[in-house]
Amino acid sequence: MPKAEPSPxxxxxxxxxxxxxxxxxxxxxxxxxxxxxxxxxxETPGTGDSLRRWGPFPQDNPDTERGLLHWYLNANKRGMxxxxxxxxxxxxxxxxxxxxDIVVESFPPARxxxxxxxxxxxxxxxxxxxxxxxxxxxxxxxxxxxxxxxxLIQAASAWPYxxxxxxxxxxxxxxxxxxxxxxxxxxxxxxxxxLSLRSGGTGQHIDLAAMEALQSTNEYAAxxxxxxxxxxxxxxxxxxxxxxxxxxxxxxxxxxxxLTGNQWEMFWSxxxxxxxxxxxxxxxxxxxxxxxxxxxxxxxxxxKEHTREEIFAAQEWRIPLTLIARLDxxxxxxxxxxxxxxxxxxxxxVGPVRQPGxxxxxxxxxxxxxxxxxxxxxxxxxxxxxxxxxxxxxxVLLRRRGVI
Amino acid sequence: xxxxxxxIRVIDLTMWWAGPFVTQLLGDMGAEIIKIESIQVPDGxxxxxxxxxxxxxxxxxxxxxxxNRNKYGITLNLQDPRGIELCKxxxxxxxxxxxxxxxxxxxxxxxxxxxxxxxxxxxIMLSLSGYGGTGPWxxxxxxxxxxxxxxxxxxxxxYEDDDAPRRWGNSxxxxxxxxxxxxxxxxxLEHRRRTGEGQRIDxxxxxxxxxxxxxxxxxxxxxxxxxxxxxNHHPAHAPHGIYPCKGExxxxxxxxxxxxxxxxxxxxxxxSDWLGDPRxxxxxxxxxxxxxxxxxxxxxxxxxxxMAVMHTLQAAGVPAMPVLSSADVLTDPHMQARGYFxxxxxxxxxxxxxxxxxxxxxxxxxxxxxxxxxxGEHNAFVLKELLGLSDAELSDLERDKVIGTTFVGAARx
Numbered sequence: 001m002p003k004a005e006p007s008p009x010x011x012x013x014x015x016x017x018x019x020x021x022x023x024x025x026x027x028x029x030x031x032x033x034x035x036x037x038x039x040x041x042x043e044t045p046g047t048g049d050s051l052r053r054w055g056p057f058p059q060d061n062p063d064t065e066r067g068l069l070h071w072y073l074n075a076n077k078r079g080m081x082x083x084x085x086x087x088x089x090x091x092x093x094x095x096x097x098x099x100x101d102i103v104v105e106s107f108p109p110a111r112x113x114x115x116x117x118x119x120x121x122x123x124x125x126x127x128x129x130x131x132x133x134x135x136x137x138x139x140x141x142x143x144x145x146x147x148x149x150x151x152l153i154q155a156a157s158a159w160p161y162x163x164x165x166x167x168x169x170x171x172x173x174x175x176x177x178x179x180x181x182x183x184x185x186x187x188x189x190x191x192x193x194x195l196s197l198r199s200g201g202t203g204q205h206i207d208l209a210a211m212e213a214l215q216s217t218n219e220y221a222a223x224x225x226x227x228x229x230x231x232x233x234x235x236x237x238x239x240x241x242x243x244x245x246x247x248x249x250x251x252x253x254x255x256x257x258x259l260t261g262n263q264w265e266m267f268w269s270x271x272x273x274x275x276x277x278x279x280x281x282x283x284x285x286x287x288x289x290x291x292x293x294x295x296x297x298x299x300x301x302x303x304k305e306h307t308r309e310e311i312f313a314a315q316e317w318r319i320p321l322t323l324i325a326r327l328d329x330x331x332x333x334x335x336x337x338x339x340x341x342x343x344x345x346x347x348x349x350v351g352p353v354r355q356p357g358x359x360x361x362x363x364x365x366x367x368x369x370x371x372x373x374x375x376x377x378x379x380x381x382x383x384x385x386x387x388x389x390x391x392x393x394x395x396v397l398l399r400r401r402g403v404i
Numbered sequence: 405x406x407x408x409x410x411x412i413r414v415i416d417l418t419m420w421w422a423g424p425f426v427t428q429l430l431g432d433m434g435a436e437i438i439k440i441e442s443i444q445v446p447d448g449x450x451x452x453x454x455x456x457x458x459x460x461x462x463x464x465x466x467x468x469x470x471x472n473r474n475k476y477g478i479t480l481n482l483q484d485p486r487g488i489e490l491c492k493x494x495x496x497x498x499x500x501x502x503x504x505x506x507x508x509x510x511x512x513x514x515x516x517x518x519x520x521x522x523x524x525x526x527x528i529m530l531s532l533s534g535y536g537g538t539g540p541w542x543x544x545x546x547x548x549x550x551x552x553x554x555x556x557x558x559x560x561x562x563y564e565d566d567d568a569p570r571r572w573g574n575s576x577x578x579x580x581x582x583x584x585x586x587x588x589x590x591x592x593l594e595h596r597r598r599t600g601e602g603q604r605i606d607x608x609x610x611x612x613x614x615x616x617x618x619x620x621x622x623x624x625x626x627x628x629x630x631x632x633x634x635x636n637h638h639p640a641h642a643p644h645g646i647y648p649c650k651g652e653x654x655x656x657x658x659x660x661x662x663x664x665x666x667x668x669x670x671x672x673x674x675x676s677d678w679l680g681d682p683r684x685x686x687x688x689x690x691x692x693x694x695x696x697x698x699x700x701x702x703x704x705x706x707x708x709x710x711m712a713v714m715h716t717l718q719a720a721g722v723p724a725m726p727v728l729s730s731a732d733v734l735t736d737p738h739m740q741a742r743g744y745f746x747x748x749x750x751x752x753x754x755x756x757x758x759x760x761x762x763x764x765x766x767x768x769x770x771x772x773x774x775x776x777x778x779x780g781e782h783n784a785f786v787l788k789e790l791l792g793l794s795d796a797e798l799s800d801l802e803r804d805k806v807i808g809t810t811f812v813g814a815a816r817x
Binding site (some may be wrong): 014035056072140157187189195198207234238245246248315326341355 | 409410411470540543545550559569572584594598608618625648653665723724727762764
């Protein structure tokens with residue numbers, strides 16, 4: 001790929017070949033691309049990244065060029081097609097490797113080995129190539145060939161065990177969160193390997209297992225056998241637990257988060273019951289835990305009488321009561337407006353829409369949206385002719401043979 | 405080969421989980437982390453063991469000990485000008501500063517970015533807060549749960565049949581924010597490598613989390629549709645859920661995501677009549693009738709051990725995975741085979757395991773070099789070796805409680 005022209009973007013020296021499919025790989029290379037990396041996304045001819053088929057779609061009209069998840073995750077990337085199951089495709093892949101620093105892929109390990117598109121098969125004599133493999137369970141171990149999606153990865157990482165209610169089935173977290181966490185770890189790992197390479201190190205193979213990545217964000221596993229001071233894992237904490245949880249109010253739901261002694265004192269005043277600050281049942285953490293049913297009943301009945309807005313006003317008193325934010329109101333939060341968190345883009349056929357902008361703000365090398373998600377094979381000529389020096393009529397042949 | 409972040413020094417002023425998670429990841433990758441607490445105000449996460457019968461209960465917290473591995477620990481009273489001066493001198497020798505105070509605090513200490521940059525022009529400073537360093541909500545109290553509430557995630561989490569948004573059940577929001585922050589630090593290090601410039605990173609936890617919800621946010625704007633809570637079901641695939649297994653509170657997750665997997669499930673469960681049943685002929689109709697499927701699948705899984713269900717179904721090509729507890733993960737055969745956990749010992753607590761390998765690097769593996777520091781454990785090492793203070797100077801500082809190793813509020817615990 002041609003080197004990027006000079007820009008303030010932090011990662012413009014990174015050239016990434018993205019062979020991955022799905023949310024984890026997509027979010028990983030999105031994070032890298034959004035801060036300046038050059039990403040070429042390689043998709044299967046005809047069908048493309050599975051993300052394209054998932055939607056949601058405008059008016060639920062399936063159109064692999066208009067999937068909203070694809071449009072969000074694959075912006076800032078150029079796109080080409082290549083059938084890596086075809087030997088001619090693999091030859092082109094090997095040629096492409098000479099023009100990149102980093103490969104990201106999400107093949108099941110057995111399939112990568114069988115197709116000879118694994119790190120072992122392809123890195124050749126390049127000791128400066130960084131290769132990230134993203135899988136549910138990793139390249140090794142008894143589950144390495146097992147299939148999994150977000151629900152199963154969460155299940156393996158002890159997330160649903162703590163979600164939901166203790167007397168019902170465990171409950172997963174929504175939003176396909178395991179894939180986004182895995183993708184973020186992918187970006188972190190790739191960039192760390194890059195920094196190491198550029199300070200006199202070598203390339204390497206990074207084996208990222210979603211189960212291990214997600215497990216590391218759940219604080220309880222390693223802690224449950226530390227001896228005195230053990231953190232206690234609790235089954236099904238989706239209810240209003242001691243000082244924290246979600247409760248219904250007059251016009252929806254709010255979050256109750258009252259933890260410190262100071263906050264409890266403010267809270268009792270806020271709800272018009274200052275005398276409860278002196279109530280011996282509620283004065284200590286142990287007391288509040290033992291009498292939690294009574295406290296919870298007080299909170300629930302008070303909340304039922306008040307609106308979300310009235311309850312959220314507690315923030316002015318430094319009491320962390322929150323809205324259980326709906327997606328429509330999030331778009332209009334004054335905090336997001338003041339910080340310009342949402343950025344506007346023109347969605348073809350729809351009009352202007354707002355999407356999340358920078359997940360963090362950098363003062364010298366900011367997040368930047370440079371180009372829209374590619375149409376399938378949009379940059380085939382750019383890359384095959386421009387970078388690899390092929391002739392246009394070669395592309396015609398390759399297309400006819402289904403290689404691109 | 406030296407570790408990934410060999411030679412990088414981080415001055416760590418963070419507390420609780422989100423901020424320290426940033427520096428845990430950087431430390432796991434080989435950066436030198438100097439964690440600064442004070443004996444007046446130690447890291448709040450040390451105090452999760454009330455009423456412990458121990459003279460140093462602030463050393464017993466599993467939470468603190470989990471996230472603060474791979475860090476040197478010193479104490480500096482930042483309310484004392486000498487503490488501030490020593491902190492500034494450390495910044496002068498550092499590459500990165502990480503803090504997660506509410507936005508005014510660093511300015512009040514005289515440690516805001518402008519001041520730190522005057523000391524070290526290429527310093528990288530990460531400030532992590534609930535809602536960001538600017539804006540009308542910047543002083544709102546924030547930690548994992550309020551941020552989770554405001555991110556939109558509870559609206560997507562909950563049982564299908566009870567119309568209640570639910571919490572995740574863990575404090576993952578803190579870890580995810582910290583993970584995002586660590587990525588931000590590396591991005592700044594790369595910018596510095598190419599340009600010599602440092603910079604300031606302003607991370608809002610709620611922005612980091614909301615970035616995961618681009619899909620649903622676009623769906624709302626384009627289709628005027630708010631997400632429905634579906635429990636463990638999936639918008640496109642069925643059957644898909646969590647089913648009871650043999651034994652007390654034992655569950656397995658099963659996800660059928662293709663026609664091939666559907667046929668394999670039917671065969672394995674001995675339900676060949678499902679294959680011809682029009683109610684289950686395609687994904688859409690299976691979605692419509694998934695209550696029937698869920699009941700039947702549950703009747704089957706209830707007769708079997710959860711691990712057996714997983715092995716049997718996976719062998720047939722059907723995705724299945726037990727719902728593990730954290731205690732289960734510690735002894736899971738796959739995690740054991742992968743060597744994910746590493747055991748260590750530390751003063752005041754039992755030997756314990758750390759989840760170490762969040763990624764496996766073939767040339768520069770992550771490492772666990774030291775357990776979480778005792779309060780002020782490395783005062784002498786850092787202040788004498790790095791800053792060249794004498795024993796007499798250390799004594800004076802200790803006498804005046806600028807540094808120390810015992811929480812000054814010990815009597816109150």
